[in-house]
Amino acid sequence: GAGVSQTPSNKVTEKGKYVELRCDPISGHTALYWYRQSLGQGPEFLIYFQGTGAADDSGLPNDRFFAVRPEGSVSTLKIQRTERGDSAVYLCASSLGQGDGNEQFFGPGTRLTVL
Amino acid sequence: DAKTTQPNSMESNEEEPVHLPCNHSTISGTDYIHWYRQLPSQGPEYVIHGLTSNVNNRMASLAIAEDRKSSTLILHRATLRDAAVYYCILRAGGTSYGKLTFGQGTILTVHP
Numbered sequence: 001g002a003g004v005s006q007t008p009s010n011k012v013t014e015k016g017k018y019v020e021l022r023c024d025p026i027s028g029h030t031a032l033y034w035y036r037q038s039l040g041q042g043p044e045f046l047i048y049f050q051g052t053g054a055a056d057d058s059g060l061p062n063d064r065f066f067a068v069r070p071e072g073s074v075s076t077l078k079i080q081r082t083e084r085g086d087s088a089v090y091l092c093a094s095s096l097g098q099g100d101g102n103e104q105f106f107g108p109g110t111r112l113t114v115l
Numbered sequence: 116d117a118k119t120t121q122p123n124s125m126e127s128n129e130e131e132p133v134h135l136p137c138n139h140s141t142i143s144g145t146d147y148i149h150w151y152r153q154l155p156s157q158g159p160e161y162v163i164h165g166l167t168s169n170v171n172n173r174m175a176s177l178a179i180a181e182d183r184k185s186s187t188l189i190l191h192r193a194t195l196r197d198a199a200v201y202y203c204i205l206r207a208g209g210t211s212y213g214k215l216t217f218g219q220g221t222i223l224t225v226h227p
Binding site for chain 1: 157161220
């Protein structure tokens with residue numbers, strides 16, 4: 001079946017611009033997660049949704065980052081006034097629920113480069 | 116989240132078993148031990164998880180020490196496709212904690 005998809009696969013932008021990254025989770029998965037991964041590091045948690053609401057946004061680095069999931073399915077991560085330090089691979093994952101045994105299924109990521 | 120410690124890298128030969136260690140001396144009683152791996156240029160994928168008892172699935176086995184302060188992921192016969200970064204993660208029990216906290220992981224190299 002279809003896995004988690006993310007678009008675009010690559011995004012190059014200039015410092016100060018606004019970007020949107022999209023995540024399509026596996027159908028029926030109620031939990032959705034965003035992570036970002038810098039070169040040579042493990043993924044770093046940003047935010048997760050249970051349904052339409054953000055259950056934990058403690059990983060968002062500052063108020064330039066915002067994410068929505070208006071209908072409880074597709075999610076968009078929005079970054080305002082991008083900085084070179086925002087360059088990373090942004091990963092999305094989904095799971096059936098948020099309990100202990102619910103494995104997270106990851107998408108291939110969006111590679112964001114801020115020039 | 117409690118911290119895990121893994122070797123930076125390990126090497127194996129194809130078709131040999133691989134034992135990937137993880138230390139988690141500050142694990143709490145409700146923490147689950149999860150393993151994910153990340154193949155080159157892909158997102159992480161779930162491997163296995165457990166609480167107290169050893170676990171087996173089609174991908175691997177998880178051996179958990181009796182005091183739960185360490186665990187070992189066992190790949191019974193390594194293939195070239197198993198070359199990846201392996202992450203050992205402690206995840207708090209209960210339904211309120213969804214996030215995974217990744218460390219640096221172990222880079223596994225498999226030689227043909």
